[in-house]
Amino acid sequence: MAKSHNSDKAGAQRKEMVELARTIDKAGGGASELERLPVVVRGLSKRYGAVTAVDHISFTIEAGTTVALLGGNGAGKTTTIAMLLGLIQPSAGEVRVFGADMSRNRYDVAQRMNFQSPYVDLPARLTVRQNLVVYSGLYGVANAQERIASVAAHLQIDTLLDRPTGKLSAGQKTRVGLAKALLNAPELLLLDEPTASLDPDTADWIRHKLKDYARTRNATLLIASHNMAEVERLADRVILLQSGRIIEDGTPKALIESYGRATLEDVFLDVVRGRTAQRLDEEPDRKAS
Amino acid sequence: MSAPQAIERVEPVLLPPNGVSASLRRITALVRRYVYLLRSSGVRLVELIYWPFLQMLTWGFLQKYLAGTENAYAQTAGVLIGAVLLWDILFRSKIGFSTTFIEEMWSRNLGNLLTSPLRPYELVAALSLWSVIRLAVSMVPVAIAAFFIFGFNLLDLGLALAAFFFVLVLTSWSLGLIAAGVILRYGLGAEELAWSLAFLLLPLTCVYYPVSVLPEWLQYVALALPPTHVFEGMRAILLEHTFDATDLWWALGLNAVYLAVGYATFSWFLGSARENGTLLQLGE
Numbered sequence: 001m002a003k004s005h006n007s008d009k010a011g012a013q014r015k016e017m018v019e020l021a022r023t024i025d026k027a028g029g030g031a032s033e034l035e036r037l038p039v040v041v042r043g044l045s046k047r048y049g050a051v052t053a054v055d056h057i058s059f060t061i062e063a064g065t066t067v068a069l070l071g072g073n074g075a076g077k078t079t080t081i082a083m084l085l086g087l088i089q090p091s092a093g094e095v096r097v098f099g100a101d102m103s104r105n106r107y108d109v110a111q112r113m114n115f116q117s118p119y120v121d122l123p124a125r126l127t128v129r130q131n132l133v134v135y136s137g138l139y140g141v142a143n144a145q146e147r148i149a150s151v152a153a154h155l156q157i158d159t160l161l162d163r164p165t166g167k168l169s170a171g172q173k174t175r176v177g178l179a180k181a182l183l184n185a186p187e188l189l190l191l192d193e194p195t196a197s198l199d200p201d202t203a204d205w206i207r208h209k210l211k212d213y214a215r216t217r218n219a220t221l222l223i224a225s226h227n228m229a230e231v232e233r234l235a236d237r238v239i240l241l242q243s244g245r246i247i248e249d250g251t252p253k254a255l256i257e258s259y260g261r262a263t264l265e266d267v268f269l270d271v272v273r274g275r276t277a278q279r280l281d282e283e284p285d286r287k288a289s
Numbered sequence: 290m291s292a293p294q295a296i297e298r299v300e301p302v303l304l305p306p307n308g309v310s311a312s313l314r315r316i317t318a319l320v321r322r323y324v325y326l327l328r329s330s331g332v333r334l335v336e337l338i339y340w341p342f343l344q345m346l347t348w349g350f351l352q353k354y355l356a357g358t359e360n361a362y363a364q365t366a367g368v369l370i371g372a373v374l375l376w377d378i379l380f381r382s383k384i385g386f387s388t389t390f391i392e393e394m395w396s397r398n399l400g401n402l403l404t405s406p407l408r409p410y411e412l413v414a415a416l417s418l419w420s421v422i423r424l425a426v427s428m429v430p431v432a433i434a435a436f437f438i439f440g441f442n443l444l445d446l447g448l449a450l451a452a453f454f455f456v457l458v459l460t461s462w463s464l465g466l467i468a469a470g471v472i473l474r475y476g477l478g479a480e481e482l483a484w485s486l487a488f489l490l491l492p493l494t495c496v497y498y499p500v501s502v503l504p505e506w507l508q509y510v511a512l513a514l515p516p517t518h519v520f521e522g523m524r525a526i527l528l529e530h531t532f533d534a535t536d537l538w539w540a541l542g543l544n545a546v547y548l549a550v551g552y553a554t555f556s557w558f559l560g561s562a563r564e565n566g567t568l569l570q571l572g573e
């Protein structure tokens with residue numbers, strides 16, 4: 001009964017958020033509306049000299065949703081995530097996280113978010129526990145020892161706590177990186193290729209964990225990935241990027257249907273090869289293939 | 290992998306992210322990381338003492354040899370060893386600051402730090418504090434060894450020693466900030482700068498000889514550098530038994546300028562690294 005009540009409430013909240021996002025997309029939104037959305041991106045661009053990595057993209061993300069940024073190499077996924085994190089300064093446009101302008105007021109919301117990426121490591125010489133203690137201090141976790149024990153048990157790294165981080169396998173390191181990212185129970189979790197270089201079993205386990213985390217906490221996840229199966233399983237919504245531009249934005253199911261394909265991977269291949277949903281509609285042969 | 294446990298048992302209790310106590314907590318967390326790092330390697334600990342100890346031995350024996358000659362300057366006990374020890378305070382503090390920063394890049398940890406609530410000035414404060422702790426670990430045993438081997442007591446410099454120490458450490462932070470900024474912007478390719486920047490000061494700050502030895506135009510350059518006043522002050526105490534505090538006030542004033550320039554340079558390069566996207570490409 002209580003579960004059904006919670007689920008109704010979450011559904012209503014989500015509907016409200018979607019409406020709010022639409023209002024902001026159309027009208028720009030007021031300050032209070034902006035603060036309620038985890039992510040608002042407007043006219044965001046990043047140029048490096050003559051190269052445009054991200055080209056005037058706009059999107060909003062509602063609380064409690066899992067959104068995947070999908071695209072080939074150089075599509076602008078990592079750059080977009082880095083701008084959301086404040087690691088890269090946009091050339092134009094704005095990024096707001098929980099209403100804070102990430103170019104100027106990143107620290108207002110830094111404690112409410114966290115991230116994990118295979119391109120960033122935790123210090124190899126420190127033990128897992130030492131790394132987690134340090135990051136508990138940085139994120140202001142007062143009950144560090146208890147929280148570390150809890151996250152470690154949850155991610156099944158409790159037996160690894162006193163081992164040097166550098167001596168762990170790729171799968172173990174990913175779980176430790178995720179433990180660091182979950183220490184402060186972030187409302188917004190940014191993940192860059194969360195299951196890169198993992199075996200299918202470990203990757204699937206990580207996906208379950210992320211899904212559980214998003215569901216139980218109504219957390220917002222933004223995932224940059226190449227892995228179509230992962231995106232299909234995890235994401236409520238997919239933003240497809242190509243050459244720094246958003247070319248599709250919808251649920252995995254809607255995208256698959258609009259392209260007349262069986263899987264998201266097929267849709268992705270269509271997109272990177274320059275075929276649009278509309279063109280496929282006009283090409284019945286291709287649709288049938 | 291076994292079936293995941295769905296619920297975490299302990300919720301994090303999050304402390305307020307703003308204010309002095311939050312800053313101190315983050316600085317402490319980072320210093321703790323450096324303590325863990327030093328504790329993880331006995332070799333690092335030995336290396337901290339090894340180089341200054343060798344320096345002290347070499348110059349100590351040279352001093353001993355010169356003491357047997359007719360040169361009055363050389364005969365004055367401790368001038369060379371004093372110069373070596375004070376130079377090492379500057380050099381080791383600078384190296385401590387820079388290498389600790391580089392360590393974050395080697396370990397590809399900077400992305401984690403810069404996306405956490407840690408402010409850049411807190412990172413700088415942690416690096417500065419750690420450079421002093423490292424310096425103590427490195428220099429205290431060497432200064433004690435200098436006393437037992439050559440009879441040179443650094444404490445003979447009296448209260449001036451504390452002032453000298455302060456001036457040199459402040460200068461080392463300015464240099465460390467500039468080196469860290471350049472490395473942030475240009476990556477580990479610029480790592481050599483971290484090692485070589487302090488050596489630029491070696492001839493100019495007149496560590497082993499008086500300022501009057503330099504050509505007149507170069508004397509102005511030397512006197513614009515805070516450590517020069519320290520080495521001149523040390524020689525005045527040991528050779529003439531006089532101490533002129535005005536020199537030290539000059540040095541402190543100059544340091545304030547250099548520190549402001551150092552932090553501005555670091556901030557500028559950090560901003561430039563954010564502009565150029567180099568923070569994403571940092572690592573070995």
